Amino acid sequence: MNAAMPWLDARRAEALESFRLKGVPHRRIEEWKYSDVRSVIGAEEIAAADTAKWQIEGETADVDVVDLSGEIPQWARDRFAMLGLHNAMESASLAFAKGGIAMRVTGNKAAGPLRLNWSGHGHARVFIVLEEGASLTLVEKHAKARGLRNIGTEILLANNAQLSHIAVAEKSDEAVGVETITVKVGPDARYNAHFANFGARLSRFDITVTLEGEGSEARLSGVSALGGGTHADVTTHIIHAVSHTQSVQLFKKVAAGKSRAIYQGQITVREGANGSDSRQTAKGILLGERAEIDLKPELEIYADDVKCAHGAAVGDLEAEQLFYLRARGVPEAEARNLLIRAFLEEAVLEIPEEAIRAEVWREVEAALEHLV
Amino acid sequence: MLEIKDLHVTVDGKEILKGLNLSIKAGEVHAVMGPNGSGKSTLSFTLAGRAGYDVTKGSILYRGEDLTALAPEERAAKGIFLAMQYPVEIPGVTTLTFLKASLNAQRRARGESELDAMSVLKLVREKAKLLNIPEEMLRRALNVGFSGGEKKRLETLQMALFEPALAILDETDSGLDIDALKLVAEGVNAMRSPDRAMLVITHYQRLLNYIVPDRVHVLAGGRIVAEGGKELAHELEAKGYAQIIKDAA
Numbered sequence: 001m002n003a004a005m006p007w008l009d010a011r012r013a014e015a016l017e018s019f020r021l022k023g024v025p026h027r028r029i030e031e032w033k034y035s036d037v038r039s040v041i042g043a044e045e046i047a048a049a050d051t052a053k054w055q056i057e058g059e060t061a062d063v064d065v066v067d068l069s070g071e072i073p074q075w076a077r078d079r080f081a082m083l084g085l086h087n088a089m090e091s092a093s094l095a096f097a098k099g100g101i102a103m104r105v106t107g108n109k110a111a112g113p114l115r116l117n118w119s120g121h122g123h124a125r126v127f128i129v130l131e132e133g134a135s136l137t138l139v140e141k142h143a144k145a146r147g148l149r150n151i152g153t154e155i156l157l158a159n160n161a162q163l164s165h166i167a168v169a170e171k172s173d174e175a176v177g178v179e180t181i182t183v184k185v186g187p188d189a190r191y192n193a194h195f196a197n198f199g200a201r202l203s204r205f206d207i208t209v210t211l212e213g214e215g216s217e218a219r220l221s222g223v224s225a226l227g228g229g230t231h232a233d234v235t236t237h238i239i240h241a242v243s244h245t246q247s248v249q250l251f252k253k254v255a256a257g258k259s260r261a262i263y264q265g266q267i268t269v270r271e272g273a274n275g276s277d278s279r280q281t282a283k284g285i286l287l288g289e290r291a292e293i294d295l296k297p298e299l300e301i302y303a304d305d306v307k308c309a310h311g312a313a314v315g316d317l318e319a320e321q322l323f324y325l326r327a328r329g330v331p332e333a334e335a336r337n338l339l340i341r342a343f344l345e346e347a348v349l350e351i352p353e354e355a356i357r358a359e360v361w362r363e364v365e366a367a368l369e370h371l372v
Numbered sequence: 373m374l375e376i377k378d379l380h381v382t383v384d385g386k387e388i389l390k391g392l393n394l395s396i397k398a399g400e401v402h403a404v405m406g407p408n409g410s411g412k413s414t415l416s417f418t419l420a421g422r423a424g425y426d427v428t429k430g431s432i433l434y435r436g437e438d439l440t441a442l443a444p445e446e447r448a449a450k451g452i453f454l455a456m457q458y459p460v461e462i463p464g465v466t467t468l469t470f471l472k473a474s475l476n477a478q479r480r481a482r483g484e485s486e487l488d489a490m491s492v493l494k495l496v497r498e499k500a501k502l503l504n505i506p507e508e509m510l511r512r513a514l515n516v517g518f519s520g521g522e523k524k525r526l527e528t529l530q531m532a533l534f535e536p537a538l539a540i541l542d543e544t545d546s547g548l549d550i551d552a553l554k555l556v557a558e559g560v561n562a563m564r565s566p567d568r569a570m571l572v573i574t575h576y577q578r579l580l581n582y583i584v585p586d587r588v589h590v591l592a593g594g595r596i597v598a599e600g601g602k603e604l605a606h607e608l609e610a611k612g613y614a615q616i617i618k619d620a621a
Contacts, residue, residue: 323460325462327421327444327454328474328534331443
């Protein structure tokens, strides 16, 4: 992305313009109501930020991996940065990033698991293409950081492709982490994602999935276990663009101390997307009087014969469950721990790959150790 | 074993138990019978130490020790077991995990060594067999989707596993058909022992055909208003609560 590329320069100029116009997201913008980026970082600082560092681990024989700090590969050119600018932070990532990573899997190959490890701070772009019938398992890990890490990720899934995407954001008190993920899911393709977010000064995964092929599917899940003064926001927008598409979401959050966990989930079923099936569940347990959990499901349905089931609830641990365990001899702290783990585990069990599930679960347990 | 004197208990600011007296010796089985709203569940929750059941007056002595200051888990470790009327569903915690956690917590509190997963499984299997509890049930989430009979059988299994000194059975017959009732009663009867006291709390006499008590107490308006042998239960069934309470007044 360093070399002059006229086709890209135009897109980046547009992104810069968009960032300038929109400005840094703040709480009076409805979608950023719970994540006031402007209160933690200014426009100049965002513009001056460096480029975040990445490193790939795992078997890459079946994957074309390209470092975007150089030339953008031919296969990416007509598609890169074409999914639209979803928010000011994504615009900033395109305008200011000097690098990032592109990955492609072709021809019915099943690749991964690959690990994409982020370190340092600054902007970066990620571009993932799974061609027809290809599949990939990708674990994306955000290591602790100081300051801004702002990633703009585009994912294109062709017919029958499958991406299993597990993103883990480590607890990072001083980080401002935003990753904007835009996914297009083709016919019979599937986007399976899990977001485990352990909190930062400000942390947001902002995911837009368009189910644009018949038979396409998105399964999103996630957990947050927060303490101290940390913040973790997972905002999703699922668009059922055509008929016979399916989405399932399950998010679980616990918040202790003065932390704040957020889930915003918008579902749009477009006109003509008949026979779509959309399920969405978000639940939170507050572990402290000063903690906050905001769950905001939102449904927009313009089609007929649609199945939509959604539920959101925040509460305390169930007093009856707690008493039952204690009456059988389990001490209060252990009983609370058992109930909280059971609560979060349901969402972690959505991760299909056993080894990765176990790894995420260990992170959850480590986070809980400091909370319960 | 258990000595309750002039017990007054308030729930949500309302006095439910109003001077209850009850005494049970080791080896005995006592029944507390009473109409709806008489304070039966309040008595059982108070004995188990549930939050919100405030003892405002009187005393509960268990093996000579004042119970009222103890947390529920401390009472459990000291050998008090409440088989609940409505066993609670706990999604995400398998029955076996729960049994191991509670058994070992009790052992730990008593200064005994913890049992490993294999030893717990062996012990549970042995007890489960007698109660006709299939292994598959033990691998399901605790009480989730269990039938009324399954839940009560699991409560009985826990009683067998924990071997409490004082077992309180709260409306164990509710929601059971006759076969399930017999099975549960057999499990309870197998636990009768000279070292163990049992308190059977029930609305109906039916259960007492299967678990025959040494003494019967009638609870009404938060107090014991009548006492007698097992024949009192039959009398209650024949005459109804209203008549017995009137006779006692």
